[in-house]
Amino acid sequence: MTENKVLGDLVTLLGGDIVKGPDTTLLEKHTHDYCVHGRTDVGVMALVFPRSTEQVSKTLRYCNDHGIAVQPQGGLTGLAGGAVPVGPCVIISLERMRAIKELDAAAGTITVEAGVVMEAVQKAADAAELFFPLDLGGRGSCQIGGNVSTNAGGNRVLRYGMARDLVLGVEAVLADGTVIDALRKVIKNNSGYDLRQLFIGAEGTLGIITAVVLRLFPKPRSSCTGICAVDDYPAVLELLQRVRSGFGSQLSAYEVMWPDFYRLGTVALGRKPPLEEGHGVYVLIETLGTDPDADQARYESVIGDAIEAGIVKDATIAQSQREATELWAVRDSPGEWSNGVHWPQLGFDVSVPTGEIGPLAEEIGAALKRRWPQLVAVFFGHVADGNLHVSVRMSGHHVPELDIENEVYGIVAQRRGSISAEHGIGSLKIPFLHYSRSEAEIDLMRVIKKAMDPKGILNPGKLFGAGARH
Amino acid sequence: MTENKVLGDLVTLLGGDIVKGPDTTLLEKHTHDYCVHGRTDVGVMALVFPRSTEQVSKTLRYCNDHGIAVQPQGGLTGLAGGAVPVGPCVIISLERMRAIKELDAAAGTITVEAGVVMEAVQKAADAAELFFPLDLGGRGSCQIGGNVSTNAGGNRVLRYGMARDLVLGVEAVLADGTVIDALRKVIKNNSGYDLRQLFIGAEGTLGIITAVVLRLFPKPRSSCTGICAVDDYPAVLELLQRVRSGFGSQLSAYEVMWPDFYRLGTVALGRKPPLEEGHGVYVLIETLGTDPDADQARYESVIGDAIEAGIVKDATIAQSQREATELWAVRDSPGEWSNGVHWPQLGFDVSVPTGEIGPLAEEIGAALKRRWPQLVAVFFGHVADGNLHVSVRMSGHHVPELDIENEVYGIVAQRRGSISAEHGIGSLKIPFLHYSRSEAEIDLMRVIKKAMDPKGILNPGKLFGAGARH
Numbered sequence A, B: 001m002t003e004n005k006v007l008g009d010l011v012t013l014l015g016g017d018i019v020k021g022p023d024t025t026l027l028e029k030h031t032h033d034y035c036v037h038g039r040t041d042v043g044v045m046a047l048v049f050p051r052s053t054e055q056v057s058k059t060l061r062y063c064n065d066h067g068i069a070v071q072p073q074g075g076l077t078g079l080a081g082g083a084v085p086v087g088p089c090v091i092i093s094l095e096r097m098r099a100i101k102e103l104d105a106a107a108g109t110i111t112v113e114a115g116v117v118m119e120a121v122q123k124a125a126d127a128a129e130l131f132f133p134l135d136l137g138g139r140g141s142c143q144i145g146g147n148v149s150t151n152a153g154g155n156r157v158l159r160y161g162m163a164r165d166l167v168l169g170v171e172a173v174l175a176d177g178t179v180i181d182a183l184r185k186v187i188k189n190n191s192g193y194d195l196r197q198l199f200i201g202a203e204g205t206l207g208i209i210t211a212v213v214l215r216l217f218p219k220p221r222s223s224c225t226g227i228c229a230v231d232d233y234p235a236v237l238e239l240l241q242r243v244r245s246g247f248g249s250q251l252s253a254y255e256v257m258w259p260d261f262y263r264l265g266t267v268a269l270g271r272k273p274p275l276e277e278g279h280g281v282y283v284l285i286e287t288l289g290t291d292p293d294a295d296q297a298r299y300e301s302v303i304g305d306a307i308e309a310g311i312v313k314d315a316t317i318a319q320s321q322r323e324a325t326e327l328w329a330v331r332d333s334p335g336e337w338s339n340g341v342h343w344p345q346l347g348f349d350v351s352v353p354t355g356e357i358g359p360l361a362e363e364i365g366a367a368l369k370r371r372w373p374q375l376v377a378v379f380f381g382h383v384a385d386g387n388l389h390v391s392v393r394m395s396g397h398h399v400p401e402l403d404i405e406n407e408v409y410g411i412v413a414q415r416r417g418s419i420s421a422e423h424g425i426g427s428l429k430i431p432f433l434h435y436s437r438s439e440a441e442i443d444l445m446r447v448i449k450k451a452m453d454p455k456g457i458l459n460p461g462k463l464f465g466a467g468a469r470h
Helices: A003-014 A024-029 A053-065 A118-128 A144-149 A232-248 A258-266 A294-309 A319-330 A333-339 A354-371 A401-414 A430-436 A438-454 B002-016 B024-029 B053-065 B118-127 B142-149 B233-250 B260-264 B292-308 B319-332 B333-339 B354-371 B401-416 B431-434 B441-450
Strands: A044-048 A070-073 A089-094 A100-104 A108-111 A167-173 A181-183 A206-213 A222-230 A251-257 A279-289 A316-317 A345-351 A374-380 A385-395 B044-048 B068-073 B088-092 B101-106 B110-114 B167-173 B179-180 B208-217 B222-230 B249-257 B280-290 B314-317 B345-351 B375-380 B387-391
Touching: A003 A044, A003 A053, A003 A232, A024 B292, A053 A070, A053 A089, A053 A167, A053 A181, A100 A118, A100 A385, A118 A144, A118 A345, A144 A206, A181 B441, A222 A232, A222 A294, A222 A319, A232 A251, A232 A279, A232 A294, A232 A354, A232 B233, A251 A258, A258 A279, A258 A319, A258 A333, A258 A374, A279 A294, A279 A319, A279 B208, A294 A316, A294 B292, A316 B208, A319 A333, A333 A385, A333 B387, A354 A374, A354 A385, A354 A401, A401 A430, A430 A438, A438 B179, A438 B441, B002 B044, B002 B053, B053 B068, B053 B088, B053 B179, B053 B208, B053 B222, B053 B375, B068 B142, B101 B118, B110 B118, B110 B142, B118 B142, B118 B354, B142 B208, B222 B233, B222 B292, B222 B319, B222 B431, B233 B280, B233 B354, B249 B260, B249 B319, B260 B333, B260 B375, B280 B292, B280 B319, B292 B314, B319 B333, B333 B387, B345 B401, B354 B375, B354 B401, B387 B401, B401 B431, B431 B441
Parallel strands: A044 A089, A070 A089, B044 B088, B068 B088
Antiparallel strands: A100 A108, A108 A206, A167 A181, A167 A206, A222 A279, A222 A316, A251 A279, A251 A374, A345 A385, A374 A385, B101 B110, B110 B208, B167 B179, B167 B208, B222 B280, B222 B314, B249 B280, B249 B375, B345 B387, B375 B387
């Protein structure tokens, strides 16, 4: 079929308000995410902006009947190219499906269409005196459908889990246009397979999510924040055990910063370090609770005990929201690297069991230094979640990124870790999937893909690479 | 193939220590669970008691090659017949795979084989000063493989989630004997489809779980328990909002008891009611925290505020573990019904959104009374989880169970609830699956089943009924 025929058919099917031709402005907007700049000439035949699940269904049925690839898109804030078209296709953008359908305070749920922006969900919850905990840098642009399709993580995973843990119900459209309406508001439902799970984190390769029921929580009433300095990674683990036991489910962040990262986030940016340089490791610890006075006293007592026990060598505890923000600024300093202190950089988002994060950081650091003494790498991470970030400065040398990636992922694989803790596979990490998943696992993924999308029309070229279509 | 040939082949393949013939004693033990007493003459060809994943794999490969049905079994404590054979088959019991392979305190994980009994996991965690929260009545017999295969719930879902939320890694054997080794100890892993989810709650129809990595938590250091009396269901919801907000993530139980249930659990059993009879609804509220003194003070202050606000009409708060146990005895009284006060009974385990639990209880009560005035039904439930239990006394009348079931499930379906919140479908609830799941959903389940088990050998006749094999 010619591109014009497809565009014409879709306009006839859905109307000119819903279907647009591939003009330059639209193509430029819809062929890149935050990391991957795709080509605009891959052969986009049409862009569909449905306003209803039925229109998504009609589009998919048409494309499936004619074997036309479909590229689902949300807020285009991904970091792995999952929403970037790589070949001839029809783009379906969910951006017009942005109704907040219901907030049920008693059930603690909000039901929203896929195109609702994350921040809009947060605000709707807040207005009802409730709390939607999923949060990340792209909150003002990223859409819930994309967040769920990529199983987004972000700032509060330790306390509230990832997107998967926050989804009670899903409505999704299968490749052939069948609508799976599982928009239920129940927490417990052991009646057959949990079909939600097929769509969460599948990056749009098994169906297109059109709406979700999300969990809401009571608003936290207190927040305590501090930074502790300890000697080494064993002390990081000992302190973690103490704060897990002392704060229980109120522990909401345990962010570890190694010295080179700490320097980058403080003196290198002209910021006074909250604790002196020279310690082995720095840990930012946050709790979220319900009783401001009692929680702050408890925080100070648990950290005080750790100082007395000789585990914490120095500590600073925020006494105000302003001081807490200053402490978080050190941890969040990667957002300022692009001013030149550490740019361009090659970032890694890997996970291993928590006890191995320290050894992993050392091992990666040593391996990089051995092969490429000129490289500067810094380390930081959500340690209680087993999530390590590594950032390698790419200026001033000529090491190919691929070599560095294979080096790092090879080390992660030996520890049975994940090469993508949060960011997904998309197109960017396809070459490295085998480091995290066995051949039997990838084969089973293909079995599921083939069963649910026999013609391979949904987001082809992602997750498995071209092979997924065969 | 003759039954003898199959037995002989399996003995040759695995040895006489692993494979047993269908003698009467074994058949009697392996053809029933807690609720379903199956026939012993359905044609069990052999019972396999593997000691390793490799032996499970060999058995499945053999059975798949020869198109022989396989009945996976754990502790046989299910309530829906999921592990009870319904036709000619080879039984695979995981009971000998009971190694605790590793406890990783830093990661907060325990890695166990499928046949480990739940209580053994709880004890191993406790010995390491950690806490495994999954807990239910069958804890001394039920096996982790079964708990995960049925997505068990139980006593602490509100605080810690169901089995699905506690599983980090899974090892499972597919119908053709392929081993999927996803025994990872990482919390974050966005590298392709989350294959764990295919096996959790699938009741052994998509693969046989042979080992799992489970999450462990810090031991709670404090527990506060009380019972509050309120006027009606709107007050139940208002109180829930207060305790959610006041206790945050420490809220661990919110158990609602309607008056007929309350009477059954107190005066009918010769027990003094902790609060006087005559109130509209009773709520048992429990918190688990980290600071005994502060948490008890907080508990008393939150409940005190609710009394002052006129929401709670009367309350009793346990001042000791003994008193807490006495309060829980009222809620746990169904275990004593079989002494005659309410026996035999027909139980329901349904869920709807939390706000609708009260109206649902009323509606079911009224409908039963209208059609069968002679029936006595009592109501209680984990309301914050949206889970309602209904128990209908079956003595002294002749109403067919099926009629009562269709009446109750029909009402649940109108509210988009689940006909099986915790217990699964097994064989017992197959006739009612359609009340909870749409045709499109059941079709998609069949697509997945067909893709993963093309010959339909795994636990046939469960979940979908006979149709699953076609």
